[in-house]
Amino acid sequence: MAVEVRIPTILRTYTGGAKAVEGSGATLAEVIDSVERTNPGIKPRLLDGGDLRRFINVYVNDEDVRFLGGLATSVGDGDVVVVLPAVAGGA
Amino acid sequence: MLRISQTVYDDIVAHARRDHPDEACGIVAGPAGSDDPVRFVPMTNAERSPTFFRFDSTEQLKVWRELDERDQVPVVIYHSHTATAAYPSRTDVGLAAEPDAHYVLVSTAESGRGDGPVEFRSFRIVEGEVTEEEVEVVRDGS
Numbered sequence: 001m002a003v004e005v006r007i008p009t010i011l012r013t014y015t016g017g018a019k020a021v022e023g024s025g026a027t028l029a030e031v032i033d034s035v036e037r038t039n040p041g042i043k044p045r046l047l048d049g050g051d052l053r054r055f056i057n058v059y060v061n062d063e064d065v066r067f068l069g070g071l072a073t074s075v076g077d078g079d080v081v082v083v084l085p086a087v088a089g090g091a
Numbered sequence: 092m093l094r095i096s097q098t099v100y101d102d103i104v105a106h107a108r109r110d111h112p113d114e115a116c117g118i119v120a121g122p123a124g125s126d127d128p129v130r131f132v133p134m135t136n137a138e139r140s141p142t143f144f145r146f147d148s149t150e151q152l153k154v155w156r157e158l159d160e161r162d163q164v165p166v167v168i169y170h171s172h173t174a175t176a177a178y179p180s181r182t183d184v185g186l187a188a189e190p191d192a193h194y195v196l197v198s199t200a201e202s203g204r205g206d207g208p209v210e211f212r213s214f215r216i217v218e219g220e221v222t223e224e225e226v227e228v229v230r231d232g233s
Contacts, residue, residue, distance in 0.1 A: 085188035
């Protein structure tokens with residue numbers, strides 16, 4: 001079950017500069033684990049204490065996973081996962 | 092230094108006034124490697140808050156995809172402060188994820204939604220370090 005995972009510029013230090021890497025798994029959590037195996041260090045930048053970090057957006061097929069099942073969101077062969085740091089701040 | 096056209100400058104200020112007292116936010120895109128902010132893209136503040144902003148995530152994905160397709164980057168990332176100075180807050184610095192962007196802050200604390208003066212300042216934010224830079228507003232076409 002190959003899934004394409006698109007990596008934002010700021011996290012490409014973990015992927016040897018690659019804009020996209022291949023992952024596998026039936027859920028987003030499994031895909032992230034598989035990406036961590038080939039690109040060590042990236043998982044802690046995406047997760048904090050078992051949840052997605054608040055200011056990291058993750059999309060499966062263009063849907064924000066916060067509106068799907070979060071880390072339990074199902075993924076299938078050929079799906080595309082996009083990671084984007086949120087643009088946010090506060091006074 | 093940030094060099095920005097009068098039109099884009101006015102667009103940013105108008106957006107900040109319009110959304111006051113909530114924070115306004117958006118980007119100005121430009122060709123990758125050009126440092127030339129030409130395409131004004133106002134974004135929805137999903138927080139609709141006077142003290143916080145966050146780009147709507149679905150809109151951000153759409154806009155970021157357009158950037159890729161056009162070989163553009165967010166040259167400027169702007170937002171407004173509506174009760175405080177146009178200087179990056181600790182939260183702004185902690186969440187800044189684009190070391191190549193000019194972070195523009197506009198303060199509508201004095202003007203509100205009216206025509207009064209606004210503060211317009213630009214910063215680089217790299218690994219938690221804030222450096223203010225000069226803003227040069229150029230007349231269109233020059």
